[in-house]
Structures are given as structure tokens and as C-alpha cells.
Amino acid sequence: MRKVGPGIARVATALAGGLAMVMVAASPAMADTSQSTASALQISLVGGGLASSGSASATNDGTTESISGNTNPPLAVLGGQSVITAGVLGQYVRAFNDGTSAACAGVLGSGGSITIGSGGNCTVSPGAEVSLNLGANGLATISLVADALYSSCTATSSPSATGTASLANARIVSTVAGVSTTLLTLPANPAPNTGLSVAGLLNLTLNAQSSSTTGQLSVTALNLSAIGGALASVTIGQSSCGPNAVAPPIPVIPLAGVPIALGLSALAATTGGGILLHRRRRAASRS
Structure with a gap:
């Protein structure tokens, strides 16, 4: 054989x-999923009127990032309101393939810019001073003035999430016959959920933070509610990151x-x- x-x-x-x-x-x-959202500015008027910059969002299924919404909306999206008439709205988002995400949102002066780098870091270049008209108190015009007002956050699939707020040279100002007086100076890097007020005029919450679950964080640079007048509230710089997760195995x-x-x-x-x-x-x- x-x-x-x-x-x-x-x-x-x-x-x-x-x-x-x-x-x-x-x-x-294995594929890690990630997500984030951002909104620059919301203005509420007494009687129900609302002006909004809208929002931008990013998602990633572990292989592909998808971004929707306008990351740099023009002031025209706010309609005919008179609270802010010059400046830059920024609402930038990223969702990376490695299960991390980032968001950065806020208001800057004309010529300013907001970007998110490849590592998820928020980089802001302030422009001219930005001013938001908060209404009148007798003969005085009350304004929120700053170089930049924004929040940022990052999240991972571990899961974890962090966030901050930055208020550059921010203050509440009263102007009478062209003469301005600072009523309240706002901290540049406030602790989470810092509460301040101008007696009889305004209540403020700086660096407002909340979480719906582990690995998710929402940060708002500044919430302001007016006492009396036509303006009800202003919300500046809303950023939300996560929850991100390790997805089920994909064959x-x-x-x-x-x-x-x-x-x-x-x-x-x-x-x-x-x-x-x-x-x-x-x-x-x-x-």
C-alpha cells in the first residue's frame, strides 16, 4: 500500500x-459608544417668548462619529430679541472612537472662537467684550458684561465625567446716563452650583452641574433669572457629556x-x- x-x-x-x-x-x-450635546444660549421672556441658539450633538458607535446641528449658529437664529445684539455663539461637540466625548458651549464677544481639540480639550479665544441687556431698573440699564461665558465637559466609557465653567471678566453692570457701575463681579472659575444674587434684581447660578447616571454630566455656565421686567431668564453655555459605554461584542x-x-x-x-x-x-x- x-x-x-x-x-x-x-x-x-x-x-x-x-x-x-x-x-x-x-x-x-469590542466597540465603545460615546455622545455629547451643547447649546450656547437660551433666552426666556415673561409671557412665554423664547429665543434659542438650538443645539448640536455628537454620537459615535465605536467606528463612526456623527455630528448634527449648527456648531456656530449666527445671532440671527435668536430672532428679534434685544438681549444680545453682537457676539459669537459657540456649541461644539465631539464623540471619539475610543469611548470618550467632549462638549463646549457659550457666548463670546465679536471675533472670539471656540474649538475642541483631538484630545477633547476646549480652547476659547475671547474677542471683543460681549454684553447682554437684562432690562431696566428705573433710569438704569442692567447688563451682564464679559469677555467669555462658557462651559465644557468630557466623559469616558470607564464610566466617568467631569465639567467646568469659565466666566472671563464677567460682571453685572448698571448704567445711568452713560456712567457704568459694577453691581456684582462674578468669579472666573466658580465652584459647582454657586449661587449669587443682586438684591431685588437678579438671581444667578454659576457652573450648574447635574448628573442623571454614573458617567453622565450636564454643565451650565450661567443660569440667570430676573426679578420683574420683561426678561424671565437667560441660560448660557449648556454642555452635556455621556453616558458612554463599552458596547456588546460585535462579530x-x-x-x-x-x-x-x-x-x-x-x-x-x-x-x-x-x-x-x-x-x-x-x-x-x-x-
Whole structure:
């Protein structure tokens, strides 16, 4: 009886390697999901009127980032309101493939800019001074004046989330006959949920932070409610990050294709085995 030739051994080895490759291809891969949202400015008027910059949002399924909304809306989106008439609205968002996300939102003076770097850091370049008209108190005009007012946050799929608020050179000012007086100076980097007020005029919450679950954080640079007048409230710089998570395993070969892959492997193995048996029978008949 003849021995099995080296060609048949090579076929068997190739089939075994092919089956191993199928099993490796069918093994799952992990993908971290991430998300964030941002809104620059919301203005509420007594009687129900609302002016809003809208919002931008980012999501990532572990492989592809999707961003929707306007990240740099013009002041025209606020309609005919008279609270802010010059400045820059920024609401930037990112959701990265590694399960991290970032958001940065707020109001700057004309010529200012907000960006989010590849590492999720919020970078702000203040422009000219920005002023928000909060209404009148007798002969005085009350304003919120600043170089920049914004919040930022980051989140990971570990899960964790952090956030901050920055109020650059911010203050509440009363102006009478062209002469301005500072009523309240706001801290540049306030602690979370800092409450301040101007007696009889305004209530403020700086760096307002809240969380719906572990790994999620919402940060608002400044919430302001007016006492009397036509203006009800102003909300500046809303950023939200997370929750991000490690997604369930995703097969490299889709589940629907695994039976096909395994079937092809089995067919290859059967065909190889048939060839081997046929060669042996021919060898036996010639003995």
C-alpha cells in the first residue's frame, strides 16, 4: 500500500488553517459608544417668548462619529430679541472612537472662537467684550458684561465625567446716563452650583452641574433669572457629556454570515477528506 503523498498533507494543513481563520474572523470585537450635546444660549421672556441658539450633538458607535446641528449658529437664529445684539455663539461637540466625548458651549464677544481639540480639550479665544441687556431698573440699564461665558465637559466609557465653567471678566453692570457701575463681579472659575444674587434684581447660578447616571454630566455656565421686567431668564453655555459605554461584542463576521462561513469551512473539509479517501482507494486497487 502506498503512503499518503506530501500534496495531500499540504491540503489538510491548508484546510486546518482556513478553518482557524474562519473562527478568528468570527470572534467578537469590542466597540465603545460615546455622545455629547451643547447649546450656547437660551433666552426666556415673561409671557412665554423664547429665543434659542438650538443645539448640536455628537454620537459615535465605536467606528463612526456623527455630528448634527449648527456648531456656530449666527445671532440671527435668536430672532428679534434685544438681549444680545453682537457676539459669537459657540456649541461644539465631539464623540471619539475610543469611548470618550467632549462638549463646549457659550457666548463670546465679536471675533472670539471656540474649538475642541483631538484630545477633547476646549480652547476659547475671547474677542471683543460681549454684553447682554437684562432690562431696566428705573433710569438704569442692567447688563451682564464679559469677555467669555462658557462651559465644557468630557466623559469616558470607564464610566466617568467631569465639567467646568469659565466666566472671563464677567460682571453685572448698571448704567445711568452713560456712567457704568459694577453691581456684582462674578468669579472666573466658580465652584459647582454657586449661587449669587443682586438684591431685588437678579438671581444667578454659576457652573450648574447635574448628573442623571454614573458617567453622565450636564454643565451650565450661567443660569440667570430676573426679578420683574420683561426678561424671565437667560441660560448660557449648556454642555452635556455621556453616558458612554463599552458596547456588546460585535462579530467581525456578522451573525447572519457565521453559518455561511462555517458551512463553507465544513464543505472544504469534506471535499478535502473525499480527495484523501479517493487517493487511498486508488492506491489500494493498484496494490
